[in-house]
Amino acid sequence: MRLTLHVWRQKGPKDPGRIVTYDMPDVNPDMSFLEALDVLNERLIQRGEDPIAFDHDCREGICGACGMVINGIPHGPRRATTACQLHLRTFKDGDEIWVEPWRARAFPTIKDLVVDRSAFDRIIAAGGFVSVPTGSAPDGNALPVPKKVADLAMDAAQCIGCGACVASCPNGSAMLFVAAKVSHLGLLPQGRPERRDRARKMVEQMDREGFGACTNTGECEAACPKEIRLEFIARMNRDFLRGTFAERPEAE
Amino acid sequence: MELKANVPDGSLEKKWDRHRFELKLVNPANKRKYRILVVGTGLAGASAAATLAELGYEVEVFCFQDSPRRAHSIAAQGGINAAKNYANDGDSIWRLFYDTVKGGDFRSREANVYRLAQISVHIIDQCVAQGVPFAREYGGQLVTRSFGGTQVARTFYARGQTGQQLLLGAYQAMMRQVGAGKVRLRPRSEMLDLVVVDGRARGLVVRDLVSGELSVALGDAVVLATGGYGNLFYLSTNAKGSNVTAIWRAYKRGAAFGNPCFTQIHPTCIPVSGEYQSKLTLMSESLRNDGRIWVPQRQGDARPPSQIPENERDYYLERMYPSFGNLVPRDIASRAAKKVCDEGRGVGPGGLGVYLDFADAIRRLGENVIRDKYGNLFEMYERITDENPYQAPMRIYPAVHYTMGGLWVDYNLMSTVPGLYVIGEANFSDHGANRLGASALMQGLADGYFILPYTIGDYLARSRFEKIGPDRPEVRQARTDAETRIQRLLSVNGKRSVDSFHRELGRLMWDDCGMSRNEKGLQRALSRIPALREEFWRDVRVLGENEQLNQSLEKAGRVADFLEFGELVCRDALERRESCGGHFREEYQTPEGDPMRDDANLCHVAAWEYAGEDSPPKLNKEPLTFESVHLAQRSYQ
The missing domain is CATH 3.90.700.10 (Succinate dehydrogenase/fumarate reductase flavoprotein, catalytic domain)
Structure with missing residues (x-):
């Protein structure tokens, strides 16, 4: 099949960047989208042109490294699918495809399709954990966790930290990412002692990083390759409000 | 080279307990004076970094990914073994130990495997406490399922994303320490060389993958948790970035490489x-x-x-x-x-x-x-x-999925370079010639949470460290070597892309050193790899410069190392004239096609020692003695 790719090329953070068009006359529909970029890059190298930089690693949809906006949608048109698991058979022969990096104030572009998502790590460092040092755990079965609760926590815990939620949000908000972690840990009995403090600290860090606020647009839920649900944001808001107004330690 | 396994005396069940008592401790107030460098943030690296920082050490952590949460442990699907016997189906520490030794076709170190089985039960507890959402029964208890090579249900899981959930647990524990200022995190940083001063591992040469800047990180001990080398075969289930560079560079600085031919398909x-x-x-x-x-x-x-x-x-x-x-x-x-x-x-x-x-x-x-x-x-x-x-x-x-081989380590997980520890898939490990399913996660976390943090303290407490600066000749030399290599890669300016070399090497390895191997094929590979390597350095095309994000350059360095390392794998496969586990030599099989081990001559770990660019590597052997297990023909009939 034949595809035309319009790809965002940007040499570095200071380069204004531009769209460059590449003709792909002979791609195989069974290729993944990233494999098509591999093939294109091989050709660019043969022609002596700089290959397109993009983040990727596991290519199984779980590491969260890959991420690009394909035809205006983070990770492309297929529901619940990362760019690395998107296959060309999703497109039609002759299609034109626009490929751009995540665009958000908190994710500065490094080069081409590569952006800096370290803000997510700093949000986790601010509170996205259970404070349990190695060696201090009771028996795994000491505290029963109802299946329903464990399943719901797992739904939230599936987040791969790719940043598609931020890229899809008109406000560049990271609410879905933060809510997924707050919900995952807050639902489980092990995470309950720090629940409200956690929500408050993570949200404060999110604000410091320059992410926008949530206006319930719902784009994030639609774009999320792991189908993290919007209702987790409501759950987080509850924890956040209690953490901010009901229990904020005076000493802070 | 002397291979001292340092396995403690005493009965199998008591060895680890006794050893922990005999290990010297570092006074809590002194721990913050030591700096430990950890490379890799998968299950082993992240769990080690978190635990070391909790203990009070200063820790600096490196990974090539943009975030430590993306290390390839994240992709493990099925589960993690533990001898909890929650299923009440006859499991025990002894059975997990025995299954693992037998599964590995009797080519692992008995004492290490027993310790692994002992620790397995604590890992589950730790992970549950961190909030890992393991599968549960309706009554709230943990569920287990069975896996290959066992007849009990001892595998804990979190849907098909167990590796992800365990890694996030370890990552979050580590990020807590980042927030507390005890761990310094350096993502998008690749280790290019090991710095050895006065015979001890003291630092790393690191390339910042965004700016291209080379820097030297110095410390009192180095921990490599850099995973396996399955991408030697180009096509594998490993993440695209997984590579052999860190352990290969350490090998060239004196760390012995154990059983490189033990690869798992x-x-x-x-x-x-x-x-x-x-x-x-x-x-x-x-x-x-x-x-x-x-x-x-x-x-x-x-x-x-x-x-x-x-x-x-x-x-x-x-x-x-x-x-x-x-x-x-x-x-x-x-x-x-x-x-x-x-x-x-x-x-x-x-x-x-x-x-x-x-x-x-x-x-x-x-x-x-x-x-x-x-x-x-x-x-x-x-x-x-x-x-x-x-x-x-x-x-x-x-x-190709996993590599049992890796840097040789003693019972304390220290390589043949003092102060260089190797954990997780990167070491030659506890899996012998074949790893059982759901045991990689167990080993990575056992090493990182529960073994290394004890054993490294003993080394630090027994050693005296003089302060070294970047001006030491050994440090400058390592840095210059890395710089020279990068310049060489960029200046070849040939015609073939890095990937085309990698693909050709992979096909060659798969054909001649893959699922079954024979002398003729291995000899052929041993003559073809040097020729391919020579062509690489004559005709590779790496565009761009060092001072930028340059993914071709990153790949080129890794493939250059695979092109050296592949030869060692074939050499090891050639020398191991038996069939065991993942290593099947066609010459050594029964008339029915079953593999034939040679326990009389080959019941050892092959630990290869680097002998310079122009000499073949030297083979050292650590004999494996089995005191508690009878060496049997492996039967699953």
């Missing part, structure tokens, strides 16, 4: 679909709990699977291994798949595939139960192949 992967293929995708071994593996009885039977009647199918694993059936260990299942495909009974394009069929299980349990257990795996299969596995059987074929 996983039986259940999605078959190759075309030339452009960039990697292979694993379908979790847990699928073999409910899926039945078969091929048509007749050669070249091209009918669709639904039209092949029951009595014309060959459920070959159930036929050949009635007591373990579809749950035989990975090496056996892989070789059996190759055998039926070599007979011309394979299915799908090129005849390189076998069926993994869930029809029976769906009839027995209903589609909903199957969806609950394996839903995300089925979806992934459908996404890649465009076929619906609820309706038609999956097609699978073996692929």
Whole structure:
């Protein structure tokens, strides 16, 4: 099949960047989208042109490294699918495809399709954990966790930290990412002692990083390759409000 | 080179307890005076970094990914073993120990494996406390399932994303320490060399992958947790970035390399679909709990699977291994798949595939139960192949998945370079010649949470460290070496891309040093690899410059190392004149085609020592003695 790719090329953070068009006359529909970029890059190298930089690693949809906006949608048109698991058979022969990096104030572009998502790590460092040092755990079965609760926590815990939620949000908000972690840990009995403090600290860090606020647009839920649900944001808001107004330690 | 395994005396059950008492401790107030450098943030690296920082050490952590949460442990699907015996089905520490030693075909160190089985139970507790959402029964208790090579259900899991959840647990524990200022995190940083001063590991040469800047990090001990080298074969289930560079550079600075030829071919992967293929995708071994593996009885039977009647199918694993059936260990299942495909009974394009069929299980349990257990795996299969596995059987074929070999370490997980520790898949490890399913996660976390943090303290407490600065000649030399190499790669300016070399090396390794090996093929590989390497340095094309994000340059450095390392793998495979575990030498098999070990001559760890660019590496042997286990022909019939 034949595809035309319009790809965002940007040499570095200071380069204004531009769209460059590449003709792909002979791609195989069974290729993944990233494999098509591999093939294109091989050709660019043969022609002596700089290959397109993009983040990727596991290519199984779980590491969260890959991420690009394909035809205006983070990770492309297929529901619940990362760019690395998107296959060309999703497109039609002759299609034109626009490929751009995540665009958000908190994710500065490094080069081409590569952006800096370290803000997510700093949000986790601010509170996205259970404070349990190695060696201090009771028996795994000491505290029963109802299946329903464990399943719901797992739904939230599936987040791969790719940043598609931020890229899809008109406000560049990271609410879905933060809510997924707050919900995952807050639902489980092990995470309950720090629940409200956690929500408050993570949200404060999110604000410091320059992410926008949530206006319930719902784009994030639609774009999320792991189908993290919007209702987790409501759950987080509850924890956040209690953490901010009901229990904020005076000493802070 | 002297290989001192440092296994403590005493009975197997008491060794670790006793050893922990004998290890010297570092006073809590003194711990912050030590700086430990950890490379890699998978299960082993992240759990070690978190625990060391909790203990009070200063820790600096490096990973090449943009975030530590993306390390390849994240992709592990099926589960993690622990001898909890919650299923009340006869499991015990001893049984997990025995299964692992036997699964590894009696080529691992007994005392290490026993310790691993002992620690397994604490790992589950720790992970539960961190908030890992393991699967639960309705009553709230943890669920377990069975896995290949065992007859008990001891595998804990979190849907098909166990590795992800365990890694996030370890990552979050580490990030807590980052927030507390005890861990300094350096993502998008690649280790290019090890700095050895006065015979001890004291630092790293690191390239910042965004700016290209080379820097030296110095400390009192170095921990490598850099994973396996499966990408030597180009096509593997490993993440694209996984590479051998860190441990290969350490090898060239004096760390012995253990059993490099022990590579694991996983039986259940999605078959190759075309030339452009960039990697292979694993379908979790847990699928073999409910899926039945078969091929048509007749050669070249091209009918669709639904039209092949029951009595014309060959459920070959159930036929050949009635007591373990579809749950035989990975090496056996892989070789059996190759055998039926070599007979011309394979299915799908090129005849390189076998069926993994869930029809029976769906009839027995209903589609909903199957969806609950394996839903995300089925979806992934459908996404890649465009076929619906609820309706038609999956097609699978073996692929390179894990490497049991790695840097040689003693009982304390220290390599032959004092102060250089190696944990997780990067060490030659506890898995002998074949790893059992759900044991990699167990080993990575055992090393990182519960072994290294103890043993490294003993080394620090017994050593005296003078302060060294970047001006030391050894430090400057290592940095200059790395710089020179980068400049060399950039200045070849040839015609072939890095990937084309990598692909050619991979095909060569797969053909001559893959699922089965013979002397002629290995000799051929040993003559072809140096020629390919020579061509690489003459004709590779690496565009751009060092002072930028340059992914071609990153790949070029890694492939250059694979081109050296592949030779060592073939050499080791040639020297190991027996068949054991994942290493099958065609010359050493019974008339029935079963592998034949040579316990009289080859019951040892092969630890290779670097002897310079112009000399062949030196082979050292650590004899393996089994005091508690009887060496038996491995049987799963």
